[in-house]
Amino acid sequence: MLTCEPQLSDYMTRPKVEYVQSKRGGRQLVRDGYRYHMKRRNKYGYVTWRCIHRGVCNAYCVVDSDSRLMKDIFLHTCPAKEDS
Numbered sequence: 001m002l003t004c005e006p007q008l009s010d011y012m013t014r015p016k017v018e019y020v021q022s023k024r025g026g027r028q029l030v031r032d033g034y035r036y037h038m039k040r041r042n043k044y045g046y047v048t049w050r051c052i053h054r055g056v057c058n059a060y061c062v063v064d065s066d067s068r069l070m071k072d073i074f075l076h077t078c079p080a081k082e083d084s
C-alpha cells in the first residue's frame, strides 16, 4: 500500500491540475497564476513540482499520475503571476 505517500484528501475530491507549455517547450504546472517546474517523479508516478522561482520561494506540490493534486504547499514568497 501507499501509506507512506502524502495524502491531501479523499481521491475524488482532489482537484485536477493544469499544465502549460513553457517558452522552451517543456511542460509547466499552473496553480492560481503561479508556475511550477517538475522536480522529480517517484516510482509510483507521483510528480513533485516546485515554484519556478527557485531560491526565493519554497512553494511546491505533489501530483499523482492522474494529474490530481495530492499535496499542496502553497507558501509563495515570490512575486505572483509571472508573464510568459
Ligand SMILES: [Zn+2]
Residues within 6 Å of the ligand: 034, 051, 052, 053, 057, 058, 059, 075, 076, 077, 078
Ligand atoms: Zn512561488
